[in-house]
Amino acid sequence: MKWRYFRQGLFFGMVRLSALMITLALLGMIAFLFYNGIRAVTWGFLTLPPTDSMTKGGIMPAIVGTLYLTVGAIAVALPLGVASAVYLTEYARQGIFIRIVRIGVNCLAGVPSVVFGLFGLGFFVVFLKFGSSILSGALTLAILILPTIIGAAEEALKAVPQTFREASLALGVSKWRTISRIVLPSALPGILTGAILGVGRAAGETAPIMFTAAAFFTAALPKSIFDEVMALPYHIYVLATAGTHIEQTRPLQYGTALVLIGLVLGIDLFAIILRSRVRRKKRW
Amino acid sequence: MNNLKQTLTRHLREIMIRKLFAFFAVLSVLLLGLIVLFLFREGLPLFKEIPVSRFLLGSAWYPTYDPPEYGIWPLIVGSLIVTMFSCLIAVPFGILSAIYISEIAPARIREILKSVIELLAGLPSVVLGFFGMVVLAPWLQETFDLPTGLNIVNASLMLAVMAIPTISSISEDALYAVPREFKEASYALGATKYETIIKVAVPAAFSGISTAVILGMARAIGETMVVLMVAGGAAAIPRGIFDSVRPMTASIAAEMGEAPFRSGHYHALFATGIVLFLITLAFNLIADQLSAKFKKEGCGTL
Numbered sequence: 123m124k125w126r127y128f129r130q131g132l133f134f135g136m137v138r139l140s141a142l143m144i145t146l147a148l149l150g151m152i153a154f155l156f157y158n159g160i161r162a163v164t165w166g167f168l169t170l171p172p173t174d175s176m177t178k179g180g181i182m183p184a185i186v187g188t189l190y191l192t193v194g195a196i197a198v199a200l201p202l203g204v205a206s207a208v209y210l211t212e213y214a215r216q217g218i219f220i221r222i223v224r225i226g227v228n229c230l231a232g233v234p235s236v237v238f239g240l241f242g243l244g245f246f247v248v249f250l251k252f253g254s255s256i257l258s259g260a261l262t263l264a265i266l267i268l269p270t271i272i273g274a275a276e277e278a279l280k281a282v283p284q285t286f287r288e289a290s291l292a293l294g295v296s297k298w299r300t301i302s303r304i305v306l307p308s309a310l311p312g313i314l315t316g317a318i319l320g321v322g323r324a325a326g327e328t329a330p331i332m333f334t335a336a337a338f339f340t341a342a343l344p345k346s347i348f349d350e351v352m353a354l355p356y357h358i359y360v361l362a363t364a365g366t367h368i369e370q371t372r373p374l375q376y377g378t379a380l381v382l383i384g385l386v387l388g389i390d391l392f393a394i395i396l397r398s399r400v401r402r403k404k405r406w
Numbered sequence: 407m408n409n410l411k412q413t414l415t416r417h418l419r420e421i422m423i424r425k426l427f428a429f430f431a432v433l434s435v436l437l438l439g440l441i442v443l444f445l446f447r448e449g450l451p452l453f454k455e456i457p458v459s460r461f462l463l464g465s466a467w468y469p470t471y472d473p474p475e476y477g478i479w480p481l482i483v484g485s486l487i488v489t490m491f492s493c494l495i496a497v498p499f500g501i502l503s504a505i506y507i508s509e510i511a512p513a514r515i516r517e518i519l520k521s522v523i524e525l526l527a528g529l530p531s532v533v534l535g536f537f538g539m540v541v542l543a544p545w546l547q548e549t550f551d552l553p554t555g556l557n558i559v560n561a562s563l564m565l566a567v568m569a570i571p572t573i574s575s576i577s578e579d580a581l582y583a584v585p586r587e588f589k590e591a592s593y594a595l596g597a598t599k600y601e602t603i604i605k606v607a608v609p610a611a612f613s614g615i616s617t618a619v620i621l622g623m624a625r626a627i628g629e630t631m632v633v634l635m636v637a638g639g640a641a642a643i644p645r646g647i648f649d650s651v652r653p654m655t656a657s658i659a660a661e662m663g664e665a666p667f668r669s670g671h672y673h674a675l676f677a678t679g680i681v682l683f684l685i686t687l688a689f690n691l692i693a694d695q696l697s698a699k700f701k702k703e704g705c706g707t708l
Binding site: 126127129130133134136137138140141143144145147148151154155202205206208209210212213214222223224225226227228229230231232233234235236237238239240241243244245248249265268269272296297298319322323325326327328329332333355356358359362363372375379382383386387390391394398 | 510517519541567
C-alpha cells in the first residue's frame with residue numbers, strides 16, 4: 123500500500139520537475155539574452171544603420187526590413203487563410219474532397235522552413251522573375267504561415283454557436299450574408315489572435331528568406347517591393363557566423379537577438395493574453 | 407416573373423460564392439503541388455549527371471571539388487542522428503509536461519504552463535542557434551575538453567528545445583480528449599491517480615501521443631538554423647556524439663548562396679530538398695493516419 127503511494131509521489135515529482143525545467147529553460151534564455159543584450163540596445167542602435175562594415179552602428183534597416191516582410195506576409199496570408207477556413211467550416215460536407223484538403227493543410231504545415239526557401243527561390247525568384255526581393259520573401263513567408271492562420275480561423279469560426287447561423291437563416295437571410303454579417307464578426311477576435319501569432323512566426327523565420335529576400339547589408343532603405351532588405355533574424359546569423367569580427371561584434375549580436383525575441387515573444391504574449399480575454403468574455 | 411428572376415440571381419450568386427471559397431480551400435493543396443513541382447524542376451536535372459543511388463548512398467559530399475562529389479549519405483545520417491538524440495530528450499520532457507498540464511496541475515499553473523509552452527514554440531530558431539553558439543558550445547568544449555563545442559550533443563540539445571513544445575501541446579490535447587468516464591471508472595475501482603494516468607489515460611491517448619512524437623521528430627529533422635549554427639558542419643559520418651555533423655537542412659542553407667545558378671551543386675541542393683520534403687511528408691502522412699484513428703477511438707466506444 124505504501125509502495126503505491128511512494129511510486130505515485132516519485133512520478134509526480136518527476137512530472138513537476140520536467141515542467142519546471144522547461145519553464146526555467148525559457149526564462150533562463152530570456153534572462154541571459156536580456157542581461158547581455160540590454161547594454162547594446164540604445165536609441166541609436168534602434169534608429170541608425172550599421173557602420174564600419176557592420177562592426178558598429180545600429181540595426182534600423184533590419185527592423186524596417188522585418189516589418190515589411192511580415193506585414194506583406196500577413197496581408198497575403200490572412201485573406202486566403204480566412205477564406206479557406208470559411209469553406210472548411212461553413213460550406214464543406216464530410217467527404218473525400220474535404221479529407222484531401224485537410225491532409226493538404228497538415229502537410230503544408232509540416233514542410234521544413236528551408237524547403238519553403240527553396241520553393242521561394244525556384245518559383246518567385248527564378249520562375250516569376252521577382253528576384254531576391256521583399257515581394258518574393260513576403261510571399262514565401264505567407265505560404266509558411268498559411269496553415270497557422272487557417273487553423274486559428276477554423277477554431278474561431280467553430281466557436282460561433284450554431285444557433286446564430288440558424289437564427290439568421292430562419293429570418294430568410296442568405297447563407298453568404300449570414301457568414302459575412304453574423305459569423306465572421308463574431309469570430310473576428312479569434313481570427314485576429316491567429317493573425318498575430320502568424321506575424322510572430324513570420325518575424326522570427328530565417329531559412330525561408332535567406333535565398334528569397336535577405337541582404338547581408340544595404341546602405342539605404344528599400345524603395346520598392348523589388349528591393350532586397352536586411353532582416354533581424356538573418357542579421358543575427360550573419361553577425362554570429364560570417365566575417366572576421368565575430369568576437370568584436372558580440373554586443374551587437376546580443377542586442378539584435380534581444381530586439382528579435384522582444385519583438386516575437388511580445389507579439390506572442392499579446393496574442394495569448396488577447397485570446398484568454400476573448401474566451402473569458404464570451405457569454406453565449 | 408420579376409420575383410423569380412430575383413430568386414434565381416440570388417441563388418446563382420450563392421453558388422458562385424461557394425465555388426470561390428472552395429477554390430481558396432483547395433489553395434493549400436495546390437501550393438503543396440507547386441512546391442513539389444518546383445523542387446523537382448530544379449532538382450531532377452542532377453540525375454542526368456549522376457544516378458539516384460550514388461546521390462543517396464554516396465559517402466562523399468564535395469560539391470565544389472573538380473570533379474564534384476554529390477553523395478548525401480553523410481548528410482542524411484547527420485539529420486537522422488541529431489533528430490534521434492533530440493527526441494531522446496524531447497519525448498520524455500514533452501510527454502511528462504503534457505501529463506502534468508492535463509492531469510495534475512491546478513488551473514492557474516496550467517494556464518501559465520500552456521503559455522510557457524506556446525512562447526517556447528515561438529522562440530525564433532536563429533536565437534536558439536545563437537544561444538547554442540555562445541553558451542552551450544564554450545561550456546561543452548571546456549567541460550569535456552573537446553576541439554569544438556559545435557557538435558551532435560549541442561545540436562540535439564537545442565533541437566530538443568524546439569521539439570518539446572510540439573510534443574507537449576499535441577500530447578496534452580490527446581490526454582485532454584480522453585473521456586472522463588474512463589478515469590472515473592478507474593478511480594471507482596480503487597486505483598491511485600498515478601495508476602489511472604499510466605494504465606488508463608496514457609494508453610487511451612496513445613495514438614495521439616504517437617502523433618505528437620512523430621510531428622516532433624518531423625519538426626526536428628526539418629529545423630534549419632539551429633543545426634546550421636551549432637552542428638559544426640562536417641560532412642562526414644560521425645564516430646561519436648561529440649563529432650560535428652552536417653544535416654541536410656544545414657547543407658542547403660549554408661551552400662545555396664554560393665552555388666552558381668543551375669550548376670550541378672545548385673541542382674544537388676534542390677535534390678537534397680526533395681529528399682527532405684519526402685521524409686517530412688511521410689512523417690506527416692503517418693501522423694495524419696494516426697490522428698484519424700485517434701478521433702475514432704475518442705468517441706469512447708467501450
